[in-house]
Amino acid sequence: xxxxxxxxxxxxxxxxxxxxxxxxxxxxxxxxxxxxxxxxxxxxxxxxxxxxxxxxxxxxxxxxxxxxxxxxxxxxxxxxxxxxxxxxxxxxxxxxxxxxxxxxxxxxxxxxxxxxxxxxxxxxxxxxxxxxxxxxxxxxxxxxxxxxxxxxxxxxxxxxxxxxxxxxxxxxxxxxxxxxxxxxxxxxxxxxxxxxxxxxxxxxxxxxxxxxxxxxxxx
Amino acid sequence: xxxxxxxxxxxxxxxxxxxxxxxxxxxxxxxxxxxxxxxxxxxxxxxxxxxxxxxxxxxxxxxxxxxxxxxxxxxxxxxxxxxxxxxxxxxxxxxxxxxxxxxxxxxxxxxxxxxxxxxxxxxxxxxxxxxxxxxxxxxxxxxxxxxxxxxxxxxxxxxxxxxxxxxxxxxxxxxxxxxxxxxxxxxxxxxxxxxxxxxxxxxxxxxxxxxxxxxxxxxxxxxxxxxxxxxxxxxxxxxxxxxxxx
Numbered sequence: 513x514x515x516x517x518x519x520x521x522x523x524x525x526x527x528x529x530x531x532x533x534x535x536x537x538x539x540x541x542x543x544x545x546x547x548x549x550x551x552x553x554x555x556x557x558x559x560x561x562x563x564x565x566x567x568x569x570x571x572x573x574x575x576x577x578x579x580x581x582x583x584x585x586x587x588x589x590x591x592x593x594x595x596x597x598x599x600x601x602x603x604x605x606x607x608x609x610x611x612x613x614x615x616x617x618x619x620x621x622x623x624x625x626x627x628x629x630x631x632x633x634x635x636x637x638x639x640x641x642x643x644x645x646x647x648x649x650x651x652x653x654x655x656x657x658x659x660x661x662x663x664x665x666x667x668x669x670x671x672x673x674x675x676x677x678x679x680x681x682x683x684x685x686x687x688x689x690x691x692x693x694x695x696x697x698x699x700x701x702x703x704x705x706x707x708x709x710x711x712x713x714x715x716x717x718x719x720x721x722x723x724x725x726x727x728x729x730x731x
Numbered sequence: 732x733x734x735x736x737x738x739x740x741x742x743x744x745x746x747x748x749x750x751x752x753x754x755x756x757x758x759x760x761x762x763x764x765x766x767x768x769x770x771x772x773x774x775x776x777x778x779x780x781x782x783x784x785x786x787x788x789x790x791x792x793x794x795x796x797x798x799x800x801x802x803x804x805x806x807x808x809x810x811x812x813x814x815x816x817x818x819x820x821x822x823x824x825x826x827x828x829x830x831x832x833x834x835x836x837x838x839x840x841x842x843x844x845x846x847x848x849x850x851x852x853x854x855x856x857x858x859x860x861x862x863x864x865x866x867x868x869x870x871x872x873x874x875x876x877x878x879x880x881x882x883x884x885x886x887x888x889x890x891x892x893x894x895x896x897x898x899x900x901x902x903x904x905x906x907x908x909x910x911x912x913x914x915x916x917x918x919x920x921x922x923x924x925x926x927x928x929x930x931x932x933x934x935x936x937x938x939x940x941x942x943x944x945x946x947x948x949x950x951x952x953x954x955x956x957x958x959x960x961x962x963x964x965x966x967x968x969x970x971x972x973x974x975x976x977x
Binding site: 569572573575576577578582592594595673674677678679691692694695696697 | 785787788790791855857860862863887888889890891895898899902903904905
């Protein structure tokens with residue numbers, strides 16, 4: 513049960529940080545005409561394509577004592593991130609980034625220029641425009657991004673396996689505990705966890721896709 | 732019985748061209764298996780296909796019909812279980828290697844007697860998961876014998892197999908770890924870092940058994956591969972990679 517609580521905590525913290533960092537990034541991607549739009553969009557999408565173990569291995573190396581991130585965290589007194597909860601949060605944020613940024617970007621693009629320009633003619637400042645016009649219009653995008661980011665982090669495996677070290681209460685999340693049971697041929701416990709995750713994932717996705725069908729009141 | 736099947740085999744072989752043998756290899760034996768396969772292919776003309784992974788995963792795959800002919804297991808239990816489930820040919824099982832456990836650090840941290848363990852002057856110690864990997868179970872036995880198993884709990888990181896336990900140490904994220912001697916032993920080269928070859932008295936022998944899987948009962952290449960594994964030249968290679976032999 514420690515694994516369930518840990519996994520939920522990890523997903524909640526990662527989703528919070530992802531919304532915080534993903535919103536400005538998605539906004540920039542949706543509005544910019546910069547030549548950097550393509551490369552940045554591609555980098556955001558990388559975790560969709562890369563095998564999670566590759567991502568995990570590079571995180572392990574860069575967060576290790578001779579990697580750039582590891583040297584930085586050590587010099588500011590944080591120590592090394594692998595095998596810690598904070599390390600898993602960092603890994604999860606990278607891993608789930610496209611699942612948050614892409615729905616947000618699509619939602620921002622769908623808002624279009626007109627409502628924002630209209631708000632500007634009414635002398636709304638940029639922050640005011642964003643929070644009173646864009647956010648309500650892109651609400652579905654925020655819900656979708658949060659749910660997908662949360663669910664994707666719950667199902668994360670390869671990255672956690674590589675940087676976690678399987679420490680009960682700190683880094684042994686559900687998927688790793690499940691993997692342990694399967695490897696140890698303890699199929700009964702494996703089925704309990706796998707069945708639980710299956711039901712949970714289905715309910716979450718049903719919530720997302722069921723909602724998406726509803727006509728949005730603003731449009 | 733065995734002679735009869737050998738004769739049947741010899742007859743079957745008469746018209747069989749050089750066949751393939753698919754070998755499932757426990758992670759710790761990956762490097763020697765590669766060398767052995769190269770020699771075997773040259774000698775016999777048969778092709779070998781090697782898949783490396785954890786013994787537990789191979790077991791699950793074999794029970795669902797994975798196309799392996801030979802299993803080079805990291806333990807004796809898995810081949811035994813495959814025999815009782817009629818998934819491996821009874822009477823073909825033998826111990827091809829005895830694993831040796833080392834405490835290793837890429838730096839100079841480990842002394843020749845393992846005193847670093849008792850001093851507890853480290854932050855992270857990497858071992859393979861004792862529940863899953865024989866080398867992990869051996870590491871646990873050693874630490875229990877030294878009376879430091881309980882006091883080390885907060886510092887242990889568990890690799891899902893011995894390859895990952897090695898990776899945690901080699902990337903510097905754990906300062907030291909219990910790994911297979913074969914992982915740091917490269918025949919003809921000096922061993923890097925510092926290590927303590929753990930005395931055999933501190934852990935039960937890590938017997939690694941080979942099994943002929945049921946689907947390869949009549950596969951001549953598989954039979955020849957197992958015979959080759961027992962030959963003097965193969966034993967020499969296995970020892971050069973840091974294993975003992977029964």
